[in-house]
Amino acid sequence: MGIEKATDAVVLVGGKGTRLRPLTMSAPKPMLPTAGHPFLEHLLARIRAAGIEHVILSTSYKAEVFEEYFGDGSGIGLDIEYVTEDQPLGTGGGIRNVESALRGDHVMVFNGDVLTGADLGAILDTHVEKEADVTLHLVRVSDPRAYGSVPTDADGRVTAFLEKTQDPPTDQINAGCYVFTRAALEKIPTGRPVSVEREVFPSLLTDGSRVFGYVDHTYWRDMGTPEDFVRGSADLVRGIAPSPLLEGERGEALVHPSAGIGGGALLIGGTVVGRGAVIGAGARLDGAVVFDGAQIEAGATVERSIVGFGVRIGPRALVRDGVIGDGADIGARCELLRGARVWPGVALPDGGVRFSTDV
Numbered sequence: 127m128g129i130e131k132a133t134d135a136v137v138l139v140g141g142k143g144t145r146l147r148p149l150t151m152s153a154p155k156p157m158l159p160t161a162g163h164p165f166l167e168h169l170l171a172r173i174r175a176a177g178i179e180h181v182i183l184s185t186s187y188k189a190e191v192f193e194e195y196f197g198d199g200s201g202i203g204l205d206i207e208y209v210t211e212d213q214p215l216g217t218g219g220g221i222r223n224v225e226s227a228l229r230g231d232h233v234m235v236f237n238g239d240v241l242t243g244a245d246l247g248a249i250l251d252t253h254v255e256k257e258a259d260v261t262l263h264l265v266r267v268s269d270p271r272a273y274g275s276v277p278t279d280a281d282g283r284v285t286a287f288l289e290k291t292q293d294p295p296t297d298q299i300n301a302g303c304y305v306f307t308r309a310a311l312e313k314i315p316t317g318r319p320v321s322v323e324r325e326v327f328p329s330l331l332t333d334g335s336r337v338f339g340y341v342d343h344t345y346w347r348d349m350g351t352p353e354d355f356v357r358g359s360a361d362l363v364r365g366i367a368p369s370p371l372l373e374g375e376r377g378e379a380l381v382h383p384s385a386g387i388g389g390g391a392l393l394i395g396g397t398v399v400g401r402g403a404v405i406g407a408g409a410r411l412d413g414a415v416v417f418d419g420a421q422i423e424a425g426a427t428v429e430r431s432i433v434g435f436g437v438r439i440g441p442r443a444l445v446r447d448g449v450i451g452d453g454a455d456i457g458a459r460c461e462l463l464r465g466a467r468v469w470p471g472v473a474l475p476d477g478g479v480r481f482s483t484d485v
């Protein structure tokens with residue numbers, strides 16, 4: 127079996143990405159730079175490697191950014207179409223809305239912010255073997271409480287959908303990749319926002335549809351929060367997370383050839399340094415995601431943090447578990463810790479934010 131050329135892929139990329147603000151105020155989440163490429167490019171390369179050529183991007187928020195970058199997809203061996211919602215229709219509405227662009231009888235749907243090594247051909251094979259209406263990729267995680275938990279019976283048939291419960295009955299969670307037959311997709315209501323997780327899946331269970339799970343414990347991460355974005359990016363750089371785009375490029379750090387690195391700077395933990403960025407002498411970057419054009423001055427430390435486009439981090443400043451919005455200017459010796467988020471363009475004076483009392 128495996129994937130037929132006629133299978134369509136739909137990638138949901140219309141969300142506002144509020145949990146990753148302020149970075150998502152200038153770029154949609156799937157276009158944020160991740161290990162040297164927009165995140166979505168890693169996913170599209172995986173779809174292409176699995177043998178699917180026709181991809182529909184279901185867009186809404188900042189829709190134009192996707193088309194400007196990927197065009198008709200021919201540059202990456204794909205045939206990409208765009209279907210845009212003027213008003214966001216939610217994850218279910220976004221799937222329903224692409225119906226007129228579908229060419230095949232079943233469609234693989236992807237959340238545009240999931241990093242995984244799942245075997246797409248095997249998910250589709252399960253769908254065909256089980257004669258399912260919908261098949262979900264389910265992944266086993268150590269702490270399922272923050273996700274949608276999806277129990278299955280001995281035959282793999284889904285028995286319930288439980289969104290974010292404190293006492294999940296199984297460690298299998300909804301991994302954000304589904305196969306829909308066209309008939310199942312047509313059951314999704316039109317003309318209003320619909321959540322696939324909260325409305326479509328529960329109603330398919332109650333109407334007796336055949337909903338199956340394909341379970342694995344491959345690499346999986348939802349990149350929706352700063353912590354996960356930083357971890358996922360570092361895992362890509364270090365070769366822990368799979369991507370067809372990065373074969374042979376893995377290591378402790380990924381530095382764009384146009385970036386400048388000062389003497390004695392230490393770049394470890396899956397750090398990424400973008401185009402034209404400048405890292406000062408003796409700076410220490412551990413699991414840092416440094417976007418294009420940022421400048422990190424001498425002796426500064428950046429750990430597990432995202433540094434936006436054109437940011438300046440002053441000498442001996444410390445950023446740990448932070449998000450620095452585009453164009454912000456962090457003065458010398460400032461300390462930004464534990465989830466601090468600096469909004470785009472904000473300037474902090476030298477020594478202006480401290481967690482310690484040293485001068």
Ligand code: GTP
Pocket residue numbers: 138139140141142143144145146155156184185186211214215216217220221237238239350
């Ligand atoms: P948060 O605001 O941080 O929750 O992020 P989000 O808006 O991306 O929402 P979420 O992570 O739940 O979305 C999962 C996937 O669905 C992402 O790839 C989103 O881009 C996509 N998505 C969310 N809402 C919509 C929508 O209304 N329309 C479309 N087409 N896609 C959506």
